[in-house]
Amino acid sequence: MPDSLSPVPSDQDLGEMFHRLNNQLGIILAHAELLEAKAGDDASRARAAQVVTSTLDAMSTAKELRRRSELAGV
DSSP states (O other): OOOOSSOOOOOOOOHHHHHHHHHHHHHHHHHHHHHHHHHHHHHHHHHHHHHHHHHHHHHHHHHHHHHHHHHOOO
């Protein structure tokens, strides 16, 4: 993981980081959807649904960050 003294990541480094982040969020999403489907009560189902919604939002944010970094030539 780069420290504060490391050079600015290259386009390839950023692309790899966005790819890894998306993979990690995908794992969280899959587990949250499984929890939601198997929840035994409404409260647990609602909490799992909240994680699903938040993860989808985080994936959208990561996609937008990637798009903007590409437009900025970072």
